[in-house]
Amino acid sequence: MTRLNLFLLALAMICSAAVVTSQHRARKAYGELQKEQEVARQLDVEWGQLQLEESTWAMHSRIEAEATTRLGMQMPGTPRTQVILPDGKAVGRTTVKDDPL
Template sequence: MTRLNLLLLGVVIACALGVVTSQHKARRAYIELQKAQTEARRLDVEWGQLQLEQSTWAMHSRIEKEAASRLGMRVPDAGHTQVVPLKRGGG
């Protein structure tokens, strides 16, 4: 009977260690998940800021101002503008 008790005690201890180990792994995985979610939120905010910055840089008035100041470009007057009609249909 003592051998059976010792065997059962060993099995119980092994099971207990298995539970502790799996709980520890689960807690570590949960911490990593929280870190990843925090990083994802930070990256989402940064992405939104970059989209806003891109739309600011691409504004027509800003591009026109830069073209005039840096490149010396200007909008042609109406006498130098020709409108080409767009063909629609078969050909």
């Protein structure tokens, strides 16, 4: 009977140590998860800022202003402008001011 009690006591001690160890690991993993989620939130904010910056740099008015001031470019005159249709045919020499392409 004494052997059985000692065996059960040892088994209970081993189980309690295993529970403590697994709880410690779970808490540590949860802390790491919280840190990684915070990093993910920061990256999402940075991604949004980068998208906003990209849209600002890609604005048509900004590109046109850079082309005229920095590169000295200008809109071509009427005789040098053609409209190209999707089928590849050119339609006369007209201005393209209202063309969305």
